Amino acid sequence: MLNLTDAPTAEALGARAGEVSVVILGGKINHFGIPDYHAVTPGVHVWIAEFPQSRGLDVRSGEDGWWSLDVIKEKDADLHISLIYEKQGWVTTKSNVITVGDENITDLAIQFVDPDLYFQTMKPLIESVLGATGDKENATLRNAVVGTVGKSWASMHDDRLPHGDPGATVTAIPGAIGPVYFDEKVMPNPAYAATSVDGGVAWFNVPPGAHTVTAFKQDVQFADVTFLIDESDADNGVILYVASPPHSIQGSNDSAPGRN
Numbered sequence: 220m221l222n223l224t225d226a227p228t229a230e231a232l233g234a235r236a237g238e239v240s241v242v243i244l245g246g247k248i249n250h251f252g253i254p255d256y257h258a259v260t261p262g263v264h265v266w267i268a269e270f271p272q273s274r275g276l277d278v279r280s281g282e283d284g285w286w287s288l289d290v291i292k293e294k295d296a297d298l299h300i301s302l303i304y305e306k307q308g309w310v311t312t313k314s315n316v317i318t319v320g321d322e323n324i325t326d327l328a329i330q331f332v333d334p335d336l337y338f339q340t341m342k343p344l345i346e347s348v349l350g351a352t353g354d355k356e357n358a359t360l361r362n363a364v365v366g367t368v369g370k371s372w373a374s375m376h377d378d379r380l381p382h383g384d385p386g387a388t389v390t391a392i393p394g395a396i397g398p399v400y401f402d403e404k405v406m407p408n409p410a411y412a413a414t415s416v417d418g419g420v421a422w423f424n425v426p427p428g429a430h431t432v433t434a435f436k437q438d439v440q441f442a443d444v445t446f447l448i449d450e451s452d453a454d455n456g457v458i459l460y461v462a463s464p465p466h467s468i469q470g471s472n473d474s475a476p477g478r479n
Contacts, residue, residue, distance in 0.1 A: 220241075220289040220290070220291060221267070221270065221272070221273050221276060221288060221289070221290045221291065222291045223270060223290055223291060223292045223293075223298065224239055224291055224292060224293055238293075238294040238295075239291050239292065239293060239294055240291070240292055240293075240294045240321040241289060241290070241291055242289070242290045242292060242319060242320075242321060242322070242323055242324070243287060243288070243289055243290075243323040243324075243325060244287070244288045244289075244290055244319065244323075244324055244325075244327065245285065245286060245287035245288065245323075245324070245325040245327065246285070246286065246324075246325065246326060246327025246328050246329070247259065247280075247283075247284045247285050247286075247327075247328055247375060247376060248260045248263050248265075248280045248284045248285075248286065248304065248328075248329050248331050249284060249328070249329070249330055249331065249375055250330070250331040250332065250333050251330045251331070251332055251333060251336070251405070252332060252333020252334075252335065252336040252337075259280075259282075259283060259284030260280060260284055260306070260309075260331050261279075261280050261281055261282045261283075261284060262279055262280060262306055263279060263280040263286070263304050263305070263306045263309075263331065264277065264278070264279050264304070264305045264306060265278045265279065265280065265286050265288070265302060265303070265304055266278065266302070266303050267300045267301070267302060267303070268300070268301040268302070268303050268313060268447075268449065268452070268455070269298075269299075269300050269301065270300070273288070276288070287325075290319070292319065292321075294321055295321065297318050297319065297320050298318070298319040299316050299317070299318055299319075300316070300317055300319055301313050301314050301315065301316055301317070301446075301447055302314040302317065302327070302329070303455060303457065304329050304331060305455075305456065306331075308334055309331065309332075309334050310331070310332045310334055310337050310458050310459055311455065311456040311457050311458055311459075312329060312331060312332070312457070312458070312459045312460070312461050313446075313452060313457045313459070313460050313461075314327075314329060314460075314461065314462065314463075314466075315366070315444045315445060315446050315460070315461075315462035315466065315467070316429075316444075316445040316446065316447055317466060326374065326376060326465055326466075327466060328374065328375030328376060328463045328464065328465070328466070329375075329461060329463050330375060330461060330463045332459060332461075337458075337459075340406075341406070341407075342360055344406065344407070345360050345363070345407060345423060346358060346359065346360050348399075348407070348409055349396065349423065349424070357396060357423075357424050360423060360424070361423075361424050362395075362423070362424055362425040362426070362448055362460070363421060363422070363423050363424075363425075363458070363459050363460065364392070364395070364397075364421060364422045364423075364425050364430070364446050364448075364459075364460040364461075365419065365420070365421045365459060365460065365461045365462070366389075366419075366420055366421075366432065366444055366461070366462040366467050366468050367382055367383060367417075367418045367419055367420075367462065367463060367464050367467045367468060368383055368384050368387045368389060368414045368418045368419075368420060368434045368441065368467075368468045368470065369382045369383060369384060369418050369464040369465075369467055369468065369469050369470065370382060370383070370384055370469075370470060370472050370473060370474065370476070371469060371470060371471055371472060371473045372473060373418070373464040373465065373467075373469060374464050374465040375463050375464060375465075376465070379475075379476050380476055381403075381416045381417050381418065381476055381477060382417075382418050382464055382476070383414055383415060383416050383417045383418020383419065384414060384418055384434075384436065384439065384470050384472050384479075385413070385414055385415055385416045385418075385477075385479060386413050386414065386436055386479060387413060387414045387418075387434040387435060387436040387439070387441070387470070388412070388413050388414075388434065388435050388436070389414075389420050389432055389433065389434045389435070389468070390432045390433055390434075390435075391422075392422045392425055392430045392432065393426075393430075394425070394426040395422040395423060395424055395425040395426065395430075396422065396423040396424050397420075397421055397422035397423055398420045398421065398422055399411075399420065399421050399422070399423065400412070400413060400414050400415060400419070400420050401414075401415060401417045401418070401419030401420065401421070402415050402417065403415050403416060403417060405417050405419060407419075407421050414434070416476070416477045420468075425446070425448055425460070426448065427448045427449065427450050428447075428448055429445055429446070429447050429448075430445065430446050430447075430448065431443050431444065431445040432444055432445075432446075432468065433468060434468050434470065436470070436472070439470045439471055439472045440470065440471045441468050441469065441470045441471075442467075442468060442469045442470075444462050444466075444467060444468050446460045446462070448460065
């Protein structure tokens with residue numbers, strides 16, 4: 220159990236003295252890669268970036284990919300946290316900012332990227348695109364932010380695929396390259412001007428800071444998603460920043476998979 224009522228950063232995160240709440244945080248870790256698109260990933264170490272002491276709790280996903288952490292917090296005071304997912308040999312990933320109130324959040328999810336797919340295919344592909352711009356400073360991939368522009372039901376806990384809401388556009392991140400949309404083969408494709416049925420979108424070489432993004436499509440409302448790129452992330456080995464549904468750029472469109 221993690222006690223955050225007396226943590227040094229509690230005041231900065233909005234906590235205040237008073238009664239406490241015990242909140243359960245939990246979710247499932249799938250990995251995107253070869254050979255299975257949604258294979259579960261056991262043995263992933265999960266901790267809260269804003270509370271480094273949580274790293275010592277050694278919370279890990281089980282054989283079914285699920286993990287759980289009990290948190291003691293000040294009642295009626297929201298906490299804003301980012302989760303770090305790490306496993307030896309894999310691509311360390313940080314989530315978008317999650318708001319924790321007094322209710323349990325047990326549907327968290329992350330699409331952990333298979334290391335072979337990332338290092339052998341995705342990273343070289345992205346760097347070839349970055350290099351084609353002629354900007355040598357930006358030719359090396361760093362701070363890659365990825366989100367899913369999804370249907371209202373989209374979730375890593377839902378077997379329906381694809382999750383994406385096609386034809387949506389997203390906001391730019393100042394100082395970053397992108398947005399770059401993913402095609403139907405779930406690969407970043409600079410030729411796309413809007414989301415495909417996959418819904419994936421990425422920004423590359425994102426500068427440090429808090430960056431809030433959202434999506435736009437006629438007659439559809441989307442949630443905002445915030446990523447916090449901290450200078451300490453590199454020391455923790457963070458390579459990717461990923462928002463996976465249902466806590467990503469969720470929209471109000473409830474149409475079936477692959478439909479507008």
